[in-house]
Amino acid sequence: MIKTTKSLIYLMILALMLLATLPGWAQKKYVMVIHGGAGTILKANMTPAKEADYREALTLALKTGYDALKAGKSSMDAVEVTIHTMEDSPLFNAGKGAVFTHDGKNEMDAAMMDGKTQMAGAVAGVTTIRNPISAARAVMEKSEHVMMVGQGAEQFAKQAGLKIVPPSYFYTKDRWDGLQRAIKQDSVKAVLDHVSKKSNLLGIKNRDDKFGTVGAVALDQAGNLAAGTSTGGMTNKKYGRVGDAPIIGAGTYANNETAGISATGWGEFYIRNVVAYDISAMMEYKKMSLQDAAAAAIEKVGKMGGDGGLIALDRAGNVAMPFNTAGMYRGTVTEDGEIEVLIYK
């Protein structure tokens, strides 16, 4: 009798183990990874209150994404609602908290990509769209284009029914003060450049104050990856500068066969290295692991003199979050609901 019960229990364990190896079971796995920007984020410069604010905002973002994934929503849906919470927070350089351009405007960029179809959408230099990530998605889903810029993109977003706000919505005192500091520092640099032989019409010396981006990558219950990135760009930026965030392949990329990636950092280096797609290419062509490919991509940026970080997620649920700065706001949540939020190294 006891022997039969034992045998039955063994059999049940065996059956469960077999079940767990089936693709359908394995793909019940779902993951959300986010970042809120990389830079000189040092514990020494952080107040406990400020750190608590960031942890709370990152936790809210992850919880929002988790709820969507748990409810069976697509990774595209989960990425979009997760990024909304960060765009609506004044803490991150995206949406509400976007930094100011030299002319005192908030010009935002965003991109999304669907790993299942490799469909993608992006907007750059928009000033009136409350949630630029949704505009990027609308470009992907409601047009035959991938990228729209400036007033044209705003007109499209309006026709697509997105929330339009007056540019004043994006005013925050913190970012305005940041612009004043940057103008002061940059003008000192401009004078120095004027003296130096090689004249630079632009300077990026105080870059730690300047960058910051939000992003999310999700794996849904159907096993599909999606990635999104949203940013206010660079404090005191001039001349309609566009960074890597809205560039498919540079700051944002997703492909079910390899990985979903969202980057943050000194955008110019990410564009020149085609960072996001490079990770996918190293995985596909060199058969590198997600971890190794993500680390190699950040190493290349560093060797060239750039800095920043990125988040990457593959279909098996592996996560990589490398960065070569002092810190990166980041976090993950998996199907068990356990939320992890990290800031420093």
Place this chain on the structure above:
Amino acid sequence: MIKTTKSLIYLMILALMLLATLPGWAQKKYVMVIHGGAGTILKANMTPAKEADYREALTLALKTGYDALKAGKSSMDAVEVTIHTMEDSPLFNAGKGAVFTHDGKNEMDAAMMDGKTQMAGAVAGVTTIRNPISAARAVMEKSEHVMMVGQGAEQFAKQAGLKIVPPSYFYTKDRWDGLQRAIKQDSVKAVLDHVSKKSNLLGIKNRDDKFGTVGAVALDQAGNLAAGTSTGGMTNKKYGRVGDAPIIGAGTYANNETAGISATGWGEFYIRNVVAYDISAMMEYKKMSLQDAAAAAIEKVGKMGGDGGLIALDRAGNVAMPFNTAGMYRGTVTEDGEIEVLIYK
């Protein structure tokens, strides 16, 4: 005596063979490759006069690039002056011959990349810069940025001392008539879309009339590669649409270790496939030849439903010019001065 002379001759031949294998000798090789757009270019639709015009313009472009390379100029210089001739011609959809947007404007994009340094520059949505390719180069060389869009980019170009023209400079009757045809065709399509379930705010049915881009890739005597692309985008484009031409990694890429690439075609597919960098990645990571990598990249575009072509050149002087359309304006010239111009398959 005869024996000694013979031995001497053998020795000299041997010495010359050794010399030829030295990098310095081998790199006296120089090559210029250009394209003037891919599409439904059929001999049946071409008048002999029109074909002669195109052949003449392509020959001028190649001759200009050849002269620069022969004079020992850098591949960056050669690509720039070569593209100038095509931008200044009304025949190509770039600069003077740029197509019209829905609003009757000429909005141009361009990018350049230096294979030696992987420095890059790009502009998008500019309307007053006579030679957008030079603006792209100025962004690379005179700013710390990679990409600038719209009025900001124009302001920068002006400060950088580039030729600024009134928007009317870009008017050509041919392109204006093309816009009227496209508006008519697109509005028919818009009505059809309205009836269909999935509403598309934009349609690209008559794409053969719509695309076209110019590009050049050069290998100079110092063994450095450079690539550039310039375009007026898409006839009747709306909403500040940006294609692949100014996207580093999509329409333009250069790296001495792999290849220089300039693409032309249905830009959205080139962005989603990160076509230009993908060729470089296949060469670096899969050790594919330039020919195989270029062919594979066009095949991927085709599989996804897109069409177009590209030119690619590696440091050994190998050239690939694949396309999956009926024709592509293209040509090459090497250090022997022999110019080859091709249009059809």
